[in-house]
Amino acid sequence: MLNLNSVMICTKQSEALAVFYEKLLGKPADMVDAANGFYGWQLGGSYLSVLAHSERAGVNQDPGRVLLNFETAQVREEFERIRAIGAGVIREPYQMGNGWIATLADPDGNYFQLLNPMDM
Numbered sequence: 001m002l003n004l005n006s007v008m009i010c011t012k013q014s015e016a017l018a019v020f021y022e023k024l025l026g027k028p029a030d031m032v033d034a035a036n037g038f039y040g041w042q043l044g045g046s047y048l049s050v051l052a053h054s055e056r057a058g059v060n061q062d063p064g065r066v067l068l069n070f071e072t073a074q075v076r077e078e079f080e081r082i083r084a085i086g087a088g089v090i091r092e093p094y095q096m097g098n099g100w101i102a103t104l105a106d107p108d109g110n111y112f113q114l115l116n117p118m119d120m
Helices: 014-025 075-084
Strands: 006-011 031-033 038-043 046-052 068-071 088-096 099-105 111-115
Touching: 006 014, 014 038, 014 046, 075 088, 075 099, 075 111, 088 111
Parallel strands: 006 046, 068 111
Antiparallel strands: 031 038, 038 046, 088 099, 099 111
């Protein structure tokens, strides 16, 4: 059995992306190695990390390939808050089934979604 340990976003601008994700997540990184451009946040049982990588410059050329999903009961309110901190709007909140979903982009153009908790 496998357990998801972490998701790492590689970028040439790790400090700027870390500042964005601190605002998005509402807390400073739980792990920081600024000298190596590493920032990590524990989210539930996994980590979201940002890492400096010299070969990952500019805007993501295929941003819809991998989507981060952040669960919230307040999709519309969080959408407005996150748009105000500088996220790019890909799709405004819309109803899907019994819940809401919205798609935004971080400063590198990586897509992420806000969605209502799902019953599993």
